[in-house]
Amino acid sequence: MxxxxxxxxxxxxxxxxxxxxxxxxxxxxxxxxxxxxxxxxxxxxxxxxxxxxxxxxxxxxxxxxxxxxxxxxxxxxxxxxxxxxxxxxxxxxxxxxxxxxxxxxxxxxxxxxxxxxxxxxxxxxxxxESSEFRHKNLVLDTDLQKAWLHGKDLSLTAREYNILVLLLSSPKKVFTKANLFESVWKEKYYGDDNTINVHMSNLRSKLSTADPSEEYIETVWGMGYTLKT
The missing domain is CATH 3.40.50.2300 (Response regulator)
Known part of the structure; x- marks a missing residue:
């Protein structure tokens, strides 16, 4: 829709x-x-x-x-x-x-x-245009495959980077854990919450450390994750 x-x-x-x-x-x-x-x-x-x-x-x-x-x-x-x-x-x-x-x-x-x-x-x-995404103080360039927060490089793993790309590409969409896993890991999701939780927690920690005043990822309980507006 x-x-x-x-x-x-x-x-x-x-x-x-x-x-x-x-x-x-x-x-x-x-x-x-x-x-x-x-x-x-x-x-x-x-x-x-x-x-x-x-x-x-x-x-x-x-x-x-x-x-x-x-x-x-x-x-x-x-x-x-x-x-x-x-x-x-x-x-x-x-x-x-x-x-x-x-x-x-x-x-x-x-x-x-x-x-x-x-x-x-x-x-x-x-x-x-080339694929550049912006949200609050975050900038991500898919051509360079890099992300910046407040103009400083974010050191991300490949999984963390791909999670950010997915969220930024559809900023109003709520992604279920199945959506995230199958899009980022390219494998069938069988309910392995721990894998997603660990990567999401690490990504949130890096964003919070670089920009303590803003929240970038929101948990929608019972549904999944979306960008925090």
């Missing part, structure tokens, strides 16, 4: 925010409303978004500040939807990293089409 793409809608006007969320739902995606720049930063810190729809004139942090924050994270498409119609504002915002700019009042069908178009473009880019 494919998880719907999640889109953060940063717009302080509740009617416009609701309208944009309805457009997103009709396109088959999952919207999350935010009504200020401050609220938006909380959601941006909590998870990775597939897209951000962003007003510029916001209470709290401005749209320009939010755009800068989003660009500092993993590449995320951003569409500006603003009442500012000055050409220079559009040029400055696009050069600052926005992917598209729509002026208010907007046409519902146009917004719908631009969301789809932008997401398709990013998907093509992602498919063509």
């Amino acid at each position: 494919t998880v719907p793409k999640s889109i953060l809608v940063v717009e302080d006007d509740s009617d416009i925010n609701r309208l944009l969320c309805n457009i997103i739902k009709k396109n088959g995606y999952t919207p999350k409303p935010a009504y200020s720049g401050t609220e938006a930063t909380i959601y941006i810190d909590q998870q990775q978004w597939d897209m951000v729809l962003l007003d510029l004139m916001l209470p709290g942090l401005s749209g320009e500040e939010i755009l800068k924050k989003v660009n500092g994270e993993k590449p995320t498409p951003v569409i500006i939807i603003s009442a500012k119609q000055e050409t220079q504002t559009k040029v400055d915002t696009l050069r600052a990293g926005a992917d598209d700019y729509i002026t208010k009042p907007f046409d519902v069908e146009e917004v719908s089409a631009r969301i789809d178009s932008c997401l398709r473009r990013y998907q093509r880019m992602t498919d063509q």
Whole structure:
């Protein structure tokens, strides 16, 4: 089952925010409303978004500040939807990293089409890129077969590295012990919990030592393991 793409809608006007969320739902995606720049930063810190729809004139942090924050994270498409119609504002915002700019009042069908178009473009880019995964302070490059935490090399065994690759490749998925064993060990799983428990414990210990302030792997009791958001 494919998880719907999640889109953060940063717009302080509740009617416009609701309208944009309805457009997103009709396109088959999952919207999350935010009504200020401050609220938006909380959601941006909590998870990775597939897209951000962003007003510029916001209470709290401005749209320009939010755009800068989003660009500092993993590449995320951003569409500006603003009442500012000055050409220079559009040029400055696009050069600052926005992917598209729509002026208010907007046409519902146009917004719908631009969301789809932008997401398709990013998907093509992602498919063509080398496989680099990022989560919190962790970076893993499958081309180099290396991982870093806070910019420092993580010394991992082959099993530990492959467990991390699996978790990072599907960050929202809960992997059962059978999933992990058959994917990493390439053998049939017969309920040997101890093997997985030992490797998972060692991996967690290394992550915790390198970054004591964050937790990277979560145990979902009765199910398995997933990335800690």
